[in-house]
Amino acid sequence: MRRRTRSAALAVAVGLVVPLAACSSSSGPPTLTWYINPDNGGQVEIAKRCTEAANGAYTITTETLPRDAGAQREQLARRLAAKDSSIDIMSLDPPFIPELAEPGFLAPMPSDVADTVSKDIVQGAIDGATWKGKLVTVPFWANTQLLWYRKSVAQKAGLDPSKNPVTWKQLMDAAADQDKYLGVQGTKAESLTVWINALVESAGGHILENPEASADDLKLGLESDAGKDAADIIGTIGKKGLGGPGLPTADENATLTVFQGDKGSFMVNWPFVWSASQGAVKDGTLDQSFLDDIGWALYPEVTEGTESKPPYGGINLGVGAFSNHVAMAYQATECIVKPENQAYYFATNGNPPASTAAYDDPEVKKAFPMADVIRESLEKAAPRPQTPYYNEVSVGLQQTWHPPASVDPDTTPQKSTDFITAVLRGEKLL
Amino acid sequence: MSADVATQAPARAPKKARSDRARSEARLGWWLAGPAFVVMLAVTIYPILQALYDSLFNYRLTAPDDKAFIGLNNYKVVLTDSLFWQSLWVTTLIMIVSVVVELLLGFALALVMHRAITSLRGLLRTAILVPYGIITVVSAFAWFYAFDINSGFINHWFDWVPGIDPNLNWFAHQGTSLSVIIASEIWKTTPFISLLLLAGLSQVPTELEEAAEVDGATWGQRLRRVVLPNMKAAIMVAVLFRALDAFRIFDNVYIMTNGANNTNVLSLLAYNTSINRLEIGLGSAISVILFLCVILICFIAIKLFKVDLASARGEG
Numbered sequence: 001m002r003r004r005t006r007s008a009a010l011a012v013a014v015g016l017v018v019p020l021a022a023c024s025s026s027s028g029p030p031t032l033t034w035y036i037n038p039d040n041g042g043q044v045e046i047a048k049r050c051t052e053a054a055n056g057a058y059t060i061t062t063e064t065l066p067r068d069a070g071a072q073r074e075q076l077a078r079r080l081a082a083k084d085s086s087i088d089i090m091s092l093d094p095p096f097i098p099e100l101a102e103p104g105f106l107a108p109m110p111s112d113v114a115d116t117v118s119k120d121i122v123q124g125a126i127d128g129a130t131w132k133g134k135l136v137t138v139p140f141w142a143n144t145q146l147l148w149y150r151k152s153v154a155q156k157a158g159l160d161p162s163k164n165p166v167t168w169k170q171l172m173d174a175a176a177d178q179d180k181y182l183g184v185q186g187t188k189a190e191s192l193t194v195w196i197n198a199l200v201e202s203a204g205g206h207i208l209e210n211p212e213a214s215a216d217d218l219k220l221g222l223e224s225d226a227g228k229d230a231a232d233i234i235g236t237i238g239k240k241g242l243g244g245p246g247l248p249t250a251d252e253n254a255t256l257t258v259f260q261g262d263k264g265s266f267m268v269n270w271p272f273v274w275s276a277s278q279g280a281v282k283d284g285t286l287d288q289s290f291l292d293d294i295g296w297a298l299y300p301e302v303t304e305g306t307e308s309k310p311p312y313g314g315i316n317l318g319v320g321a322f323s324n325h326v327a328m329a330y331q332a333t334e335c336i337v338k339p340e341n342q343a344y345y346f347a348t349n350g351n352p353p354a355s356t357a358a359y360d361d362p363e364v365k366k367a368f369p370m371a372d373v374i375r376e377s378l379e380k381a382a383p384r385p386q387t388p389y390y391n392e393v394s395v396g397l398q399q400t401w402h403p404p405a406s407v408d409p410d411t412t413p414q415k416s417t418d419f420i421t422a423v424l425r426g427e428k429l430l
Numbered sequence: 431m432s433a434d435v436a437t438q439a440p441a442r443a444p445k446k447a448r449s450d451r452a453r454s455e456a457r458l459g460w461w462l463a464g465p466a467f468v469v470m471l472a473v474t475i476y477p478i479l480q481a482l483y484d485s486l487f488n489y490r491l492t493a494p495d496d497k498a499f500i501g502l503n504n505y506k507v508v509l510t511d512s513l514f515w516q517s518l519w520v521t522t523l524i525m526i527v528s529v530v531v532e533l534l535l536g537f538a539l540a541l542v543m544h545r546a547i548t549s550l551r552g553l554l555r556t557a558i559l560v561p562y563g564i565i566t567v568v569s570a571f572a573w574f575y576a577f578d579i580n581s582g583f584i585n586h587w588f589d590w591v592p593g594i595d596p597n598l599n600w601f602a603h604q605g606t607s608l609s610v611i612i613a614s615e616i617w618k619t620t621p622f623i624s625l626l627l628l629a630g631l632s633q634v635p636t637e638l639e640e641a642a643e644v645d646g647a648t649w650g651q652r653l654r655r656v657v658l659p660n661m662k663a664a665i666m667v668a669v670l671f672r673a674l675d676a677f678r679i680f681d682n683v684y685i686m687t688n689g690a691n692n693t694n695v696l697s698l699l700a701y702n703t704s705i706n707r708l709e710i711g712l713g714s715a716i717s718v719i720l721f722l723c724v725i726l727i728c729f730i731a732i733k734l735f736k737v738d739l740a741s742a743r744g745e746g
Binding site: 257 | 488491492493494495507508511513514578579580581597598599601602687688689690691699702703705706707708712716
C-alpha cells in the first residue's frame with residue numbers, strides 16, 4: 001500500500017515537473033513568438049526561413065490567432081492591455097492598428113527599420129501602416145478588391161471593363177437588363193463597411209473627417225454628396241434585388257458562390273477568388289469554361305470619369321511594446337517582409353505583396369495573371385477610417401446600413417451620423 | 431445560480447428538534463459539500479463583485495488611463511436605450527416559446543421512454559439524447575448551413591410548403607431568423623427536459639395509477655389527476671432550469687445572425703459591449719442587469735410555483 005502511495009506521489013511529481021521543464025528555455029538563443037492570422041501555412045514557412053537566416057541569433061515560433069479579423073483584434077487587445085510579454089511580433093489587420101498604437105501597445109519603430117521597410121512599398125500599404133504621421137507597423141502584404149466579371153455578360157452589355165473603367169450605374173443596368181445578380185457583400189459584417197468606405201471614398205468623400213480626433217470630437221462625413229451617392233448605390237441594389245435574395249447575408253464567400261452560378265455577372269472581391277476558382281476547377285466542381293470567362297479590372301467608379309478608390313486590406317506586422325526582445329523582433333520583421341518572402345507568400349497563399357518589387361517575380365506573374373492590376377489598385381486604394389474607435393464606427397455603420405434594401409440616400413447618412421456620434425459619446429449602446 | 435437554489439432548499443425544511451443522527455448527517459453533508467462550496471464562492475462571487483465595481487466606471491480596455499468613476503450613469507445609458515429593451519424582448523420571447531414547446535414535446539418523449547418495452551428502452555433513451563450530446567456551437571452551424579440560402583437544403587426539400595421557396599433567405603428577416611434559432615434550441619434541449627420529466631414520471635407510484643384505473647378513470651383523467659400532480663416538482667425544476675438556460679442564450683444567435691435584423695439577445699449585447707468594444711464599464715453594467723434578470727426569474731419560479739427541489743430529488 002505504502003509503496004503504491006509513494007510511486008503515485010512520484011508520478012505526480014514527474015507529471016508536474018516535466019511539462020515545466022519543457023517550458024523553460026532560458027538557455028540558447030531567444031525565441032520570438034509571432035502571432036499569425038490563419039493562412040495556408042505561408043507564415044509558418046516564412047518563420048522557418050527567417051529562423052535559418054538568423055544563423056542562430058533567434059528562433060521564430062508562431063501562434064495562430066482566430067480566423068475572424070475582429071476576434072484576432074479582441075485577443076491581441078486583451079493580451080496587450082494585460083501587458084503580455086509573450087507577444088513579440090503580430091500580424092495585424094490594418095483598421096485596428098490605431099487602436100493598438102494610441103495606448104502605446106506597439107513598440108516604437110527604430111528609424112533605420114522604418115527607412116528600410118517603407119522602401120518600394122505600394123502607397124495604400126504605407127497609408128495603412130501609419131498612425132499620426134509615423135510608421136507604426138511594418139507593411140507585409142496588402143490586399144485590395146478588384147472588379148471581377150463574366151466576359152460573356154460584359155460583352156452582352158457592351159462593356160469592356162479591362163479597357164475602359166466602368167461605373168456602378170453601368171453594372172446595375174447590365175445586371176437588371178440581363179436578369180443577373182451583382183456580387184456585393186451586404187451581410188452585417190466588416191465586409192459591408194469595406195463596401196461603404198470604398199463607395200464613399202470613390203465619390204470623393206470620407207467616412208470620418210478627422211479620424212485622429214478623440215471620441216467626443218470625431219466628425220462624420222456621411223452627410224455629404226459622397227455619402228448620398230454611396231447610399232444611393234447600396235439602396236438601389238438592395239431595393240431592386242440586384243444582389244439576389246442572398247444579399248442581406250452575403251459575405252465574400254457567398255458572393256463568390258453567386259458569381260460562379262448561372263446568375264453571376266459582376267463582382268467586387270479580394271484576389272482569393274482567383275485561387276479559389278482555380279482550385280474548384282482542379283477539383284472538378286467547376287468547369288474550365290467558367291475560368292476562361294472570368295475577367296478582372298479596377299474597382300468600379302461612382303462618378304464617371306473620377307478614378308475609384310478601391311478597398312485596402314492585408315496584414316501588417318506590429319511589435320509588442322511589452323516584448324523582451326523588441327530590437328530583435330524588428331530585425332525579424334525586416335527578414336519576414338523581404339520581397340522574395342512576399343513573392344513566395346503571394347504565389348503560394350494568394351496574398352498580394354506590399355512590396356512593388358515582389359510583383360516582378362516570375363512566380364507571381366505565373367500564379368496571378370492579374371498581378372499588375374492588383375498593384376495598380378493598391379496604389380489607388382484608400383484605407384478604412386484610421387481611428388482608435390474604428391470598431392464603433394464600423395459596427396455603427398453596419399447597424400444603420402443593413403439590410404441594403406433599407407438604405408435611403410435621404411435618411412441613412414444622417415441616421416448613421418447621429419447614431420455613431422451618440423455611441424462615441426457613450427450615450428447609446430451598439 | 432445553482433448555488434442559490436441549492437442553499438435555499440434546505441432552509442425550508444421544517445425546524446423540528448433534530449436527532450443526533452440527523453445532526454451528524456448534516457455535518458457530514460457540509461464537510462462533503464464544503465470544499466466545492468468554497469470554490470464556487472471564489473469563482474462566482476469574485477467576478478460578480480468585480481463586475482459590480484467595474485460597472486460604475488467609464489472604462490475602456492484600450493484607454494486605461496481615462497478610467498473615470500461615473501456612478502450609475504452606465505445603468506442609465508443601458509436602461510434608456512431602445513436596443514437594450516429590444517434585446518430583452520427578443521430574449522424573453524425565445525425563452526417563453528422554447529420552454530413551452532420543449533415542455534410539451536419533452537413530456538411526450540418522456541411518456542414514450544417510460545412506456546417503452548424494456549428491451550427498447552436503452553436504445554430509445556440514447557437516440558433521444560443524441561441532440562443534447564452535441565456541442566451547441568456545432569449544432570448552431572449545422573442548422574445555419576441547413577437553412578443557408580446558398581448551401582442549405584431546407585429550401586429545396588420543403589419548397590412544397592407555402593412560404594418556402596429557393597429564394598427565401600431565412601436569416602434576412604427577424605421572424606424567420608428567430609424561428610430557426612428557436613427551432614434549433616428546441617431540437618437541442620428537449621432531451622434535457624424529457625430526461626428530467628422521465629425522472630419525475632418514474633417517481634409516480636404505480637399503485638395510485640392502478641387504483642385509479644380500477645376505479646374506472648380514463649387515460650386522460652389518470653394523467654390529469656394522478657400523474658401530473660405527483661410529478662409537479664419535476665416539471666417545475668425542468669421549467670426553471672431550462673428557462674434560466676434559455677434566457678442566457680448566446681451560441682445560436684451569435685453564429686446564425688450575430689444580432690442582425692433585430693435578433694440581438696442580452697448575452698450577445700453584453701459580449702459585444704465588453705469583449706468586442708472593450709467597454710468594460712458599460713459591458714459590466716449589462717452583465718449585472720442580466721444577472722439581476724436571472725435572479726428575478728429564479729425568484730419568481732421558486733416563490734410563485736413553490737418549487738421544492740428537495741422533493742424533486744426524492745427527499746421530500
